Amino acid sequence: MKWIKRLLLLTLFLAVFALALIAGAYFMSRGQPEWYTRQPMDPAQLEAAAARAEHQMQRTVSWAQDQQAYAVSSARGAPSTNPSKSIDITFTQDELNGFFHKWDSTFGWSTAYSRYISDPQIALRDGRLILAATVNDLGSVVSIELTPHLEKDQLYLSISRVLAGKLPLPTALLSHYRQQLESAINTKLPDWRNGADIAPQGGANPDAVSAAMSQLLLDALQDRPAPPVLFLPYSMQSHPKSLPVKVTDLHIEDRTLTMTVEPLDSHDRAALLDRLRSSP
DSSP states (O other), X not given: OHHHHHHHHHHHHHHHHHHHHHHHHHHHHTOOOTTOOSSOSOHHHHHHHHHHHHHHHHHHHXXXXXXXXXXXXXXXXXXXXXXXXXXXXXXXXXXXXXXXXHHHHHHTTHXXXXXXXXEEEEEEETXXXXXXXXXXXXXXXXXXXXXXXXXXXXXXXXXXXXXXXXXXXXXXXXXXXXXXXXXXXXXHHHHHHXXXXXXXXXXXXXXXXXXXXXXXXXXXXXXXXXXXXXXXXXXXXXXXXXXXXXXXEEEEETTEEXXXXXXXXXXXXXXXXXXXXXXX
16 A cells, blocks of 8 residues: 555645645735835935926926927027937936825825725836835735836837735736726726827826826736837926927936937927827
8 A cells, every 4th residue: 555655645745835835925925025115215305306306307398498499499590509409317216206205195196096005116126117016905015017118219118027025926817907907097098088288388288198198008018019208297286287208218227217308399299199189
């Protein structure tokens, strides 16, 4: 009966091994990435970081206004000093988190997502943009790692992996949540498209930004390329405005996002608005 003993030992070994895997997966899923902290900065640090990010936004807006002034003066036959065609802007990880926190507090975004997630954060690692939050139902930190890059004048926000704690999640497990997210976006998208507007001076309203960024997220979820246009918010008053710019280069290193952007002329803005308002 040696074969029975061997079979029992093998069964016992497999059971112990399976339990060890389950326990390891559990503790990994409850783990926390080294860069994620519940309170990344105190309020004063957040405010200072947001102010630095706003300075970058305002500098870019001033540059875009100089571009418009030059175009107008050139059309009148009296061109002013020609500003640079492009501008480099940089945001550190802390500045992005500070800026998000300020906008979150100003517009009350947390009232919409607090049922589902808490402590959202942005992390920058070499070549990766990481979006993370504590998912309330799971009790785990879920992070999405994106590898943004430009290719043939298109922007890719490829999802490299998704983790629960320190445990990579399989694609099959994520498909249900992805479908739920896509459904929620597609429910809101028609209203945002209808309300989208871009002023002659270049300022885009919140509906235009929501429509564009939602479409960008849908493209990322489907691993599709998107137009390399981003919106830089520069006004938090009663009528928020954001500046659409074309991204011609970007890279992430030393926990810093650096982008080279160019302005959109009137024809570019009209084409962008037409694209935002039209159904896919």
